[in-house]
Every structure is written in structure tokens, then in C-alpha cells.
Amino acid sequence: MRTMRGWFRDTTGGLPRTFWYLWTGTLVNRLGSFVLIFLAIYLTQERGFDELAAGLVLSLWGVGGAVGTTLGGMLADRWGRRPTLLTSHLGAASMMLALGFARELWAVAVGALLLGLFAEAARPAFGAMMIDVVPERDRLRAFSLNYWAINLGFASAAILAGLAAEASYLLLFVIDAVTTLTTAVIIFVKVRETRVPAVAVALAAGAARPRGALRTILTDRVYLGFVALNLLGALVFLQHISMLPIAMGDDGLSPSTYGTVIALNGVLIVAGQLFVPRLIRGRSRSHVLALASVVMGVGFGLTAFADIAWFYALTVLVWTVGEMLNSPSNSTLIAELSPADLRGRYQGVFSLSWQLAGATAPLLGGLVRQQAGNGALWLGCAAIGVVMAVAHLASGPARERRAVALRPPAAPVEPVTVVRPPAPQAAEAAAIAPTEPVGSATDGYAPEPDRDRRAAPTR
Template structure:
């Protein structure tokens, strides 16, 4: 059965954006504000479950492995059964998976639950992104920006509360996260209409053959896998570096909160400043900043140094986020938006697998200095690669215009 859009044009938008976007922003805020487990997972595994740093890093990577399937499945389901149903399945499934992960008392059980959490917790992202991509093109950058802003406002709340609550036991963090997933599901159920274009399921081409012929999409995915590997390793190595420097979970939570606060304060400004600029130039400079910021964090020794590194790579993170969804949405055929955005989101998930593995391995084998050198080189290489894709991106944009 074909699902048609239920957005009522008579419903006037708020601040130039449809009510759908504000409902999605609410789910992002609630999900991130209550999403307190993932940032503290490596500390839970090493301190509460007494796993080695390398094993804990591998378990965090298992969550990322589940994420890969989640993004691909979320994009596919978003085009097949609709954006709304896919988001509901993700939030409800995530609540169940987190309950299992927090209750697991054996390593095999932890592994299975970790993969399950990754497979469900991010299922909503490609479906939600596809719903935004279904909007008229002029609204997309602001809509994607609002979702990102809401998520980071929630993330800043999570950083403060989780650092304090972790003192009372990590089990409490799991229950908060479960309740947040259920609350997000309720918002979707009550407030998010279906947006999948009428007839898209019938007209849908097979995703894989289309993407195989789209060399620009493949190249963009490869560059973003590298970027997210570099970026996401910081969330595994940073707490280990700070712990080695004698700083506790509360300090780590406070430093990490700077990331969310900076995004909340600067991202709306960044949307206005960067929306009209070349996407490839914005992305290239942003990737370089992330590499340099991560390098600084690897060689820092005190709270000020770690905080400075977070602020530097946060500037790069903001730059990527401003144009990420809109750029990939512009690459996608209308009937394959969910699939393309699922693949784009999967680059984040692949980075979530490779980042913890690469970061912890480098830290263990080469020490903090070796990790810092690798991060700086990675940022430079990504800058050059993204700049090289500029002409092709301009031609694609001109063709779509």
C-alpha cells in the first residue's frame, strides 16, 4: 500500500519551518538529553564491568557495528514502510536493547546487547533525515540545522547530568536512557506525520545499482568515513587520556559539555554564515579543524588543554553538520532519499566502529604523542581530499539547479 504525505499545507510553519520539523527537533532533544549511556559506555565497561581498555573499545565498536546496519536498514525502511513507522521502531527497539545492555553480566551478553543497541538506537536518523529531505530545498538547510541544534542542546544537558549521576552508579544512566527513548517514541506517535512522497515505493529503483554508478556519492562516502573515524575516536580516547591525567568522570562530563554548549551557541550563527558558501570548502576546512583539535587533545595534560581541544574540533564539527544533510540530500534521486541518507549516515556508523578501534590501538601502541601526530596528518589528508571533490560537487549542484 502506498503511503502519501499527511502534512497539511494549511498548518502554518513556525519561524518559517513546518510543524513536522519542530516535532522532529523535540525527538532529537529528548533522545540526546536522555542519551547518557554512550558517552560514558567506555567508563562503565572499564570501571563497573572491569574490562580492559582494548576490550571496552571493542565493545564500543560493536555498538558502532550495529549502527552501520541501523543506518542502512533505517534508510531502506524509510523508503518502504514510511519515515514515521521506522522512527517508532527505532526508539522502541532502542529502549529494549539498552535494558538488555545494562542488565548483561557476561561478556557474550554484553557483545550481543551492544550490537542490538547500535542496530536500534540510530534507526531514526536516516528516516528523520529523509523526512526533512522531503521538504522544499530552500527549507532544508535551516531544518537540518534546527535538528542538529536541538540534538546538541540535549547533548549538553546529558553531559552535565550524566557526570553527576555516574557517581551514584552507572545503572541509573541506563534507565534514564530507556525512558528518554520511550518519550521520543511518544512524540513521534503523537506529532510526526508521514512525509514519504506518494507513489515512491512503486517508483523506487534498486539502491545498490544506482549508487554503484554514482562515483561522486562513493567518493563523498569514503571521505566522510575517514572524517568520522577521526572525529569519533575522540569520544573513546578522550576519557582515557583524562583518566590517565588524574581527572575523574565529572570533569570529563564537564569538558564534554563544552561541545554541546558551543554547538548550541554557535550553530545558528554558522547556518547563516555558511549556508551560502561552497559545501566542499566548508567541509574541507572543518575536517582540518577536527584533526588539529583531536591532535591537541592527545598531547594535553590539564583540564584547560583538553577543553581547548574540544572547542577546536567542535568548530569543525559544526561546519560539517551545517552542510552534511543538505549536501547528501542534493545528491539523491527523489525516490531514493531514504536510502542515500541512510548510506550517508552509515559513514558516521562506520567511523563509530573504526574510531574506537583505531584510537585505542594507537594510544596503546604509540602513546599519546603518536595518536596526536596521526590525528593531525588525518586532518590534512581529509582537507586535501575534500577540496579535490569540489569541481564535481559544483557540477552536480548546477545540474540539479
């Protein structure tokens, strides 16, 4: 029991209050994330649109999300994290209701486009605020806790959404809007602005105010290389919601079986994600990311040999372990590679990689599967995992050097002024206590080398 309390304290203790408000908002928002789970089914079964129209609506949601992440990142840096979060949540709640009441295809399409824009605009601001309030030493724990909340909320939403859909599909949109508004209220009441103006950041670093944010990002080869690796990983990872249900259907497995198998992903993350920080603490992030890439690749590669439910379940469990290792290391590294005054835009570029993967992963997966076969698709995913692992190992040192260079300078410690007593007093002190050398810990003085060491900035 004592060990469990110690683990809980080490996992959750010492994090700032603002983080817990953001964490609560994440959990509430994810508990109501009904619409995206059932949107394709709603469009085809409830609204009567064909597959092409439904695909168009989902694509427009992705286009809106790509625009939203870019715009949200810029606003988070220029306007502020808090107003960006409030505006995006209020806009998303409004569009959620509008989409629920829309009937014509054009109205549904516009609603999906604007919903994607507002919903995804919150991501860069949220990520930047998390980095603002959580010290670097605690970010691994903080991002793991937030990722745990996301999966707990999403797994619960999948169950609740099924119950709500039986009553009314409109209820899905209403509940989703209410939870989004609840998150906005939490931010409005409890969360203050955390953005530090660019001028203050520049002055703190002893440099001139940075110019050309877009140029800075486009010329940051270390960061863009990391984003490119994330795009590759996302292309593999998102096959679980595009090609995996098709593969299982070809083997005669029902949609409900797919739902049960894929639910193991959330169950494993909720059960084990909070133990990951202690497992990877102190280890090379590049090695952890490389291992995660291999494990995820192996998990998806095994799908080529699966033909029954338990084998598919095994593949999901394997690549979920890779996902659990990847997420916290990925998030902390993105945080450290983002300059303080450009955190929102850097988070936006990172989120954009997921939006691009969401739009292209189904197309590429379907093309490979159609032209080369099911086995080639999944073995190709395994090959990409190995390539990513090698790339992480090769690019890791440059990323860590960049992360060190971007850390704010430590505040210099005031030098310790040593006032030595006059010679007669020193002699008298020595006569009284001859066994106590000057400069020892007991007399309050320090020898010169010790003083210099304490006066030097430490990290």
C-alpha cells in the first residue's frame, strides 16, 4: 500500500494547478467526443448520403482541421493561448449543433469544414499552454497523464455514444456541444493566460526580438525532420481505422468484432500508460522512439498473417505498446524543440502532420492494398517502422543538441562573499577550537574552489 501511494505521488505530485484544469478539460471534452466516432455511420444511415458524399464530408473536416491547426498556432502566439482556446471551443460547440440540425448536403459539408477548423485550432494553443505551465523536468509525467485522460475519455465515449445513438443521433451532437462548452467554462473561470510576449522572451535570452516566424520554421531542418518522421508514423498508425476493418471484414469478421478488438487499444493505454514515465525515465529519447517505431511496425506487420479475431487482437496489443512508448517521448521532444515565442506555431506544424496523414493514409493504404495485396500493405508498415527507427537513431544527437540550445539560460547564482576575520581573531578562533579547520561546513565559511562551484550556474 505504501509503495502504491509512493507511485501515485511520484506520478501525479508537484504538477501546477493550471495543468490539472487543462487535464480536466481534456477528460470532459473527450468524454463527449461522440460525433467523430459515429459521423460516417450517421451520414450514410441516418442522413442517407452515399459513400462518396460521406467521404467528401469527412475530407472537408480534414481540410478544415489542417487550416485550423495552422491558424490556431499563429493565434496562440500572437493573440494568446487563452483567447484562442475559448474561441475555438465556442466555435466548435456552435458548429456541432449546426451540423446536427443540417439537412442539405451543402449545409452538412460547410458545417463539417468549420467544425474541423474550430476543433483543431485548439490543439496548438493547448499544447503550447501545457509547455508554458509545466517545468521541463515534469513534462514527461504531464504529457503521459494527459494522454491517459485522452484515451480514458475516448474509450468511455465509444460506449456512451452507442447508447446515445440508440436514442437519437441528434443527442450525439448535443452532448458533444455541451461537453465542449463545459471545457470552455473551465478555461474561462480557472485558466489564466500563459503566453510570454516575444519581446520579453527575447530580452530574457539576451537577444533581439525574432522576426520571420514562417522562415524560422521552414529553415529549421532539425524540427522539420522530426515532423516528417511523425508523418511517416502517423501514416502507419492510422491504418487501424482505415484498412484494418476492411482486412478483418475480408476474413469474415463482423464490425462488432472489429470494435471489440480495437477497444483493446484504449484499455491497454488506460491500464498501463501511467507506468510508462518511470519505465523510460533517464533513457535516451532517441532510443525509446526507435524502439517504439520497431514495436509499432512489428505489430502492424503481424496483421499480414492474421485471419482470426484473437490474432488480430494480438497485433493491436503489440502496436499499442509501441504507441505508449512513443507518445510521451514524442510530446516532450516537440516541447523542447519549440522556441518559447513560437510554441503555438510549432505545435500547429506538428498537428498539421497528423492532419495530412489523416487525409492521405486511407488513400495510400487502399492503393497499396489494391495494387499489391493485403500482405504487402502490412509488411510495408513493418518496413516503415524499421526505417523510422534508423532515422531516429541517426537524427537523435542533432535533436538533443538543438533542445539544449533552446533551453532558457539558468539564472546566475549570486557569488558568495566570504568575509575573513582579521588575523588576531583568526588566531584566537584557532586557539579555541584547533581541530576545526577554516572553511569547514561548521563555521560558515567555504574555501575558494567550493565558492566558485556554487556560484556557477547549474542546470
